[in-house]
Amino acid sequence: MQETENSQLSPNDTPPGIAPWAVYILHLGSLFIGLTAVIGVIVAYMQRRDAAAWVQSHYQFQINTFWIGLLIFAVAIITMPLYGLGFLLGVFLTIWLLVRCIYGMRQLNAREPIPDPETWLFGWSRSG
Template sequence: MKEPMPTPPSTSNSSTSNAQIIYILYLVSLVVGVTGIVGVIMAYVYRGDAPDWLRSHYQFQIRTFWIGLLYVVLGMLLSMVLVGFLLLLFWLIWLILRCVKGMQQLERREPVTDLETWLWPK
């Protein structure tokens, strides 16, 4: 007989929906760039009051913004020698994967598994 799954940490739906909105804002920023800035500001604001498992999502979102900004700036600079276009393509795929994997873990009410990664969580 299987052991029962541990009950997920109690968190209000508004707290998890804030983190979900930030992931969505990051994805929308692929079309409307300013929403990424709104998302990172929200992550900074909400991470202080969040439980540890949810705080890991906010920290992950903050790192996603800053690492992504670095990738975009490098990609734009290197696009003069055509290598940057590949880096920008990598950034596009990278951002989508990080947001999707983050939302999956958020849906299961799990913390981000590999918070310090520069790629995407396992």
């Protein structure tokens, strides 16, 4: 009976577990304590292989969020003395991170994959 029920589940009916939620929360926590993003990306790398395909898209999105965010953060630090450019990049980084994490959690809650996990922007796909 259990096998029949499991075979009728669509891939998106597979529960994501706690790890992808934790990674999004750790990324958000990095706005206050940067080390949490490092912990989050390690968790994403460790969990990605064994996850359902739709959850793997979230892990890829989270991994990209870490690396792109780290790059923007480094550029912001380097350009800090240039008439506030670094500050503006920091504001952009904060908004970018918030949007990516909120969108990712929304998709995760709906048990939907990230349509474009490789994007540098926000992950949703263009329709039409």
